[in-house]
Amino acid sequence: MAFTDTIPDNCPPRTHAAKRVSILEAATDVFCREGYAGANIDMIAAEAGVSRQTVYNHHGDKEKLFIAVVRALTERTNAGIFATLARFPDQPQDLESDLTEFAVRLNRNCICNSDGKHLRKLIEMEGQRYPELFAGWREEGPGKTWTALAARFARLAHAGHLELDNPDIAARQFLGLINAELDVSMALGDKIDEHRARSAASNAVRTFLRAFGRH
Amino acid sequence: MAFTDTIPDNCPPRTHAAKRVSILEAATDVFCREGYAGANIDMIAAEAGVSRQTVYNHHGDKEKLFIAVVRALTERTNAGIFATLARFPDQPQDLESDLTEFAVRLNRNCICNSDGKHLRKLIEMEGQRYPELFAGWREEGPGKTWTALAARFARLAHAGHLELDNPDIAARQFLGLINAELDVSMALGDKIDEHRARSAASNAVRTFLRAFGRH
DNA sequence: GACGATTTGGACAATGCTGTCTAGAAAAAT
DNA sequence: ATTTTTCTAGACAGCATTGTCCAAATCGTC
Incomplete structure (x- = not known):
């Protein structure tokens, strides 16, 4: 032995x-x-x-290997998202710049990095063929991300930093805004440089705060 | 003969x-x-x-057939988008409900319909392998869509219905907001029913107007 | 250094796909 | 009705891939 x-x-x-x-x-x-x-x-x-x-x-097996790949990718990606979520600005000094920093990290470390792109592509390519496999991702990934982010926003609103009637929707829209300028490039596999990630994040946050910030 | x-x-x-x-x-x-x-x-x-x-x-040829498929899909999808764009509410009665109607049409007829889903999937799957092929789509599709939509928003702003500093960014964010609640389901191939398309559109428009509407 | 476990590289059958070819059926044009 | 063209169904060679098997080489451990 x-x-x-x-x-x-x-x-x-x-x-x-x-x-x-x-x-x-x-x-x-x-x-x-x-x-x-x-x-x-x-x-x-x-x-x-x-x-x-x-x-x-x-x-x-080829199929078992594929499943292992997806599992590993999902786990890493989810872990990354929650690590970033842990740095959400709960007591913001300057709400706009703190939220922007958070958004930049989300882009850079979770969505536009290689794991994020890979996972996204595998989901898009093979999601239909392995519904059970990706159903797991959906619950553990977007599902929990949304509610976690919504909870953060709700707390900010409670502390008087935001004006929200529906934190859940706001959370999704925050993520939607972050991706708005990047998704076409992502789909075609372009490299997203730091500068674009920053400007996308800052535009998203500016609009988000125009909608939900305190005036 | x-x-x-x-x-x-x-x-x-x-x-x-x-x-x-x-x-x-x-x-x-x-x-x-x-x-x-x-x-x-x-x-x-x-x-x-x-x-x-x-x-x-x-x-x-298999490859020629594939290219023909992508071309047909791109043309139909672009035509659909511009047809919908032609019904943009330039002289809105009620800005919110008119924009919502527009967003619903965009979702239903361009993004969530079968052409839209197919094209999206092909781009995601094979975009890297045929850069030239999809570069054409990008310029004719998103490229022109964005500027056309931005022009509409700019006109609305000029007429005093919106407050924008950058119509271009606003246009992209409008599209991002519309997709925010739907993209995960789309990626996994779910069927999007009329009700979800409407509520997604109306949430998106409400937030958009909170950010850019006149108060 | 000797042992057991892992790895290698190559051979192998089975399978599936592409793209070509044929002869005959079907359909359109004249 | 005849002729021309397209369509079918199947056979076919060539090739790539999967997954297995095996003998020899390698590695880590004792």
């Missing part, structure tokens, strides 16, 4: 886990670039620097 | 054209459902009620 006490039965140590990760990363890239049907295991193996057999050893 | 004088060289009459259309429709469905790589000619032929050879006769 090559197993170590501290690591459970099915997981031999060292490079094993490292390879599993590179395979997952390579698979993410290839699936996103080529789509599920267009991706082939040899590409993934080559891009992971691993033999084809190893891919099969780790993930068993 | 079986050609008629009134019809150019390459286009024999009757059912020929009809079949070309059914092939294009079937191809649109199949490409959207399965992605480019996942689609196969036999499916398309079967769904069009036509033999495989006929597909090749009409469009020559």
